[in-house]
Amino acid sequence: MVIGEGKPIEEILSMISDKKKLLVVGCKGCVTVCSAGGKKEVEVLSSTIRLARAKDNNPIEIKEETLERQCDTEYLVLMRGYINNYDAVLSLACGAGVQYCAEMYKSKIILPAINTNFVGVTEKQGIWTERCQTCGNCILDRTGGICPITRCAKSLLNGPCGGSSLGKCEIHKDISCGWQLIYDRLKELGLTDAYEEIIPLKDWSTSRDGGLRRIVREDLTL
Amino acid sequence: MIPESKLSRLLEKGEFVVTSECGPPRGTNPETIKKKGELLRNCVDAINVTDNQTAVVRMSSISASILLKQMGLEPIMQMVTRDRNRIAIQSDILGAAAHGISNILCLSGDHQKFGDNPKAKNVYDMDSIQLIQTVKLMRDEGKFLGGDPIVDPPKMFIGAAENPFADPFEIRVPRTAKKINAGVQFIQTQCIYNMDKFEKWMEGLRERGLHKKVYILAGVTPFKSVGMANYMKNKVPGMDIPDELIQRLKSVPKEKQSEEGIKMCLETIDRLRKIEGVSGIHVMAIEWEEKVHEIVENAGLLPRPVI
Known part of the structure; x- marks a missing residue:
């Protein structure tokens, strides 16, 4: 599977510093399995952002969502009804998911919340290693x-x-x-x-x- | 034999050859490499020119080789596959040959992690064995990798390195065989300190008759000090330095250590000359080129043959 890892929170906060309404979107595919971009990570990241922004007296409104996959249009399309209510989308999908989301929603700013690292395996609980360079x-x-x-x-x-x-x-x-x-x-x-x-x-x-x-x-x- | 290469002619003639090496400067002054070349004139038969060794940026191996060639010396241009793809490699081989360079040492090169640009992207479009094949194809078949004919193909005597001390030991002979099958004609080895292991590797080559298919030039590096020996043992990849050698160096006063290091190097050369299948030595006096003459002379290997 595709293995990813959350970006440093400082990097994410700097990407969204001027956004007031944010859609944070996870993916139930590979990045859920490697605990980088599933529903749980969406919740944790959203809470962290809210806290950090509140502390800075710069509150932010966040909607949390986790799609089945972000590399298929049939799931991405589900955001059509509400995506325009937000200044930007922070996607926790792999690089393919982030880009496919951006392709579908051309007028929306789509930001990556994780780094996509490699195609690999779960070696042990919490340890992933690369196996294929495709x-x-x-x-x-x-x-x-x-x-x-x-x-x-x-x-x-x-x-x-x-x-x-x-x-x-x-x-x-x-x-x-x-x-x-x-x-x-x-x-x-x-x-x-x-x-x-x-x-x-x-x-x-x-x-x-x-x-x-x-x-x-x-x-x-x- | 490759008549364009003096090294090839000497080996073919059965001479016990002596090679050494020069690291190009980290700047543009041609005098730096010329000075090193001058120190090696008349005491070695050919001079390796390293290609951004330890992945530290230096003057290119090809241009430093040209400078030596212009002095009437015999360069062995080292070429690593770390920094060039197959297009650049073939192009540089043509360029080198155009300047009369007729020896090439095919290497994969030290990983960029060790150098001054650890964030660089490595190329490795090919490995050292595939580089040997590439040079052979260009030379013997007069073809580029893409299949087109070469007008005036490059005449290169093809060398490679081998480290008998790297692991797994049991594949070190098969790996040499692989290089021979690819077309290598001479091998320069990693610095030899663990003589027993080296002899075992040579024995393995002889068992398969490989010592008759390739010229083995045994690598030696004199210790300057205990500090250098420890550094090489612990920091340089692929080194095998038995503790007793370091103990021996430690047993003499600091100011006598370099002298002792040279003595040890001479003893090694003496043993190497007696091994069947060793066709020469490769003296790597790292940033100590001024000592090569003394080493070769005291080893009884002067004057060098004229051909």
Whole structure:
């Protein structure tokens, strides 16, 4: 899922300093699961803003809302009846949700309340880690199910580099060396021969370098 | 053999070669690199020019290599894949070759976190093994990565680094094999302090006959002081410095430590020369270029062969 994290409250307060009526909108998708932008976070953030503004003698009116998702128009459209009563929308959705909301409500200022960090997993309660950089050209079949693009700090396709030490990456003692993980896994699977095959230059055109990425499924389009 | 490269010709001839390195300056004065080059003239066969090592901004490796070349020296241009995409890499290879640079060392490069621009975006469009393949393709097939022919392809002797002390140790031989399959012709190793481990790695190469497919230049760095040894042990990624070496340095008075460091370096060189498959040494006297002549001379490796 998409993992996000709330922005510092000072940053949010500065974004909305001149707003008197604010619509704070959460999302019940990924950001609810990672406790960054669900109903609960909408409540906590709204209360914090109200308190901070009251303290500054600059009260603010807030409406709290949490949509099923902000990356689908069928849910965004539900705000149509009341969105214009507010100076701005503070969205706790991921970057996609914030932008889709802005696309639908062109005359409204839509502000992000969270940073969208990565596509990852819940490692433990309260701990999320990245697993995928959405390069659009998966090679997990060749690397024991562990992604070198994501797990290696240099995204080396033929790692590890000379900085791998005792299973850790040279950049931080708490970060595992992605290629040590890959090699260990290949060994467990009895596939160490695969290590010596050179992974060729990657086609990055399916990644961030190719402009807006788009998938069209003829079988599903109306 | 790559006739354009003196290093290649010497190795082919069976000479035990000596290389060293120069870090380009953090400024524009060409005299800085020329001074370093002058210190190395006649005592080494080729000189590595580092490419923004430890991710600290310096004069470009390509331009510093050109300056050395203009002095009649033999540069080994280091190229990291951290800062350039495949377009810039191919372009710089052409440019370097146009200036008569005929040795390239293909590296992934230190992570930007260690440098003076930790907020930079790294590129890594390719890794060091893919860079080796790229240079080989351009040279041997006369083609760009995009498939178009190159008019006057670059003639480069292709090198890479290997760190026998990095983990996991068991893949260090397979990784070298991978580089050989990609087309590497010489390997310069990380600084060797843990001799037992290095010998084990060499043994692994010999078992697979890899020492006959690539020239291994063993890396050495003399300690200047206990402080430097501790810094390298604890702060430099990929270093393996046994405690007894530091103890030995500590056992002599401070003013004698650099002398002892050089003595230890000479002992290492002596052992390295006896190892089957070691084709030369790479002396990395970091910001201590003035000592290289003394080291090479006392190792009995002067005069350098003329070819």
